[in-house]
Amino acid sequence: MEWHEQRPVISIQGLGKIYTGYLQPALAPLTAAMPLGTITTVVGKSGCGKTTLLRLLARLEVPSMGDIEWPEGWEQTTMAMVFQEPRLLPWLTVRENISFAQYGDLPVRANTIERLLQELGLSSAAERLPAELSGGMVQRVAIGRALCANTPMLLMDEPFSALDYFTRRELQEELHRWQTQMEKTVLFVTHDVDEALLLGDSIICLRPDGKHKQIQNPLSWGKRRDTSCTEPLKRDILQHIGGLL
Numbered sequence: 001m002e003w004h005e006q007r008p009v010i011s012i013q014g015l016g017k018i019y020t021g022y023l024q025p026a027l028a029p030l031t032a033a034m035p036l037g038t039i040t041t042v043v044g045k046s047g048c049g050k051t052t053l054l055r056l057l058a059r060l061e062v063p064s065m066g067d068i069e070w071p072e073g074w075e076q077t078t079m080a081m082v083f084q085e086p087r088l089l090p091w092l093t094v095r096e097n098i099s100f101a102q103y104g105d106l107p108v109r110a111n112t113i114e115r116l117l118q119e120l121g122l123s124s125a126a127e128r129l130p131a132e133l134s135g136g137m138v139q140r141v142a143i144g145r146a147l148c149a150n151t152p153m154l155l156m157d158e159p160f161s162a163l164d165y166f167t168r169r170e171l172q173e174e175l176h177r178w179q180t181q182m183e184k185t186v187l188f189v190t191h192d193v194d195e196a197l198l199l200g201d202s203i204i205c206l207r208p209d210g211k212h213k214q215i216q217n218p219l220s221w222g223k224r225r226d227t228s229c230t231e232p233l234k235r236d237i238l239q240h241i242g243g244l245l
């Protein structure tokens with residue numbers, strides 16, 4: 001039995017994108033599987049199609065080839081997205097920015113917002129405006145807004161890359177905790193192979209020539225933080241995607 005056959009999966013079948021007027025594909029055909037309730041990280045050199053893949057999954061782009069097979073009941077699922085720049089509304093407070101998330105018919109309950117503010121360590125900053133927050137806090141609000149939307153799937157495009165090392169480590173741990181608690185299905189795009197290895201239950205390594213590869217992460221979360229354990233896998237990924245990023 002394949003590793004991902006233990007759970008229902010979002011099945012990506014030869015999915016690719018070529019923009020009209022361009023010869024090179026933005027995403028060369030990719031076949032991969034995203035098991036529900038897990039984190040799939042996507043890593044690769046700049047321009048290999050990471051954001052394009054995320055946009056295809058979000059249905060913001062129409063594929064030029066291939067298909068996404070959704071598990072039963074997921075065809076119309078709304079998704080929450082988190083970007084590198086947090087895109088908060090500057091005139092709204094932290095609480096208002098988080099509760100602003102209304103996706104489709106999914107209601108946001110007051111106690112959900114209070115719980116999220118507490119979980120994210122933002123309770124005492126709830127009435128502040130984005131301009132009054134640190135970079136880490138701003139990104140927490142963006143994540144809070146995405147979690148608040150209560151969607152089963154979260155698409156994250158390099159959400160931690162603008163943060164300092166310590167804040168990034170904190171948020172990586174927190175993401176892991178929320179994802180486990182809430183059983184979200186997460187697609188997480190990153191430039192950083194260490195981050196891809198730390199967070200990913202599986203890792204999609206993209207290459208512009210289409211020789212993509214998906215590897216299962218055999219290491220448990222605790223082990224993944226030990227660089228001596230992750231070193232061989234990291235070498236494998238770096239070799240595959242073509243050297244240092």
Ligand SMILES: Nc1ncnc2c1ncn2[C@@H]1O[C@H](COP(=O)(O)OP(=O)(O)OP(=O)(O)O)[C@@H](O)[C@H]1O
Nearest residue numbers: 019022025026027045046047048049050051052053
């Ligand atoms: N709307 C578009 N029209 C034409 N080409 C595009 C468009 N969007 C992206 N591309 C091209 O498709 C390729 C993949 O872009 P994409 O943004 O998916 O890469 P990426 O791996 O996310 O890169 P980075 O790590 O630099 O963000 C690039 O060569 C890019 O120039």
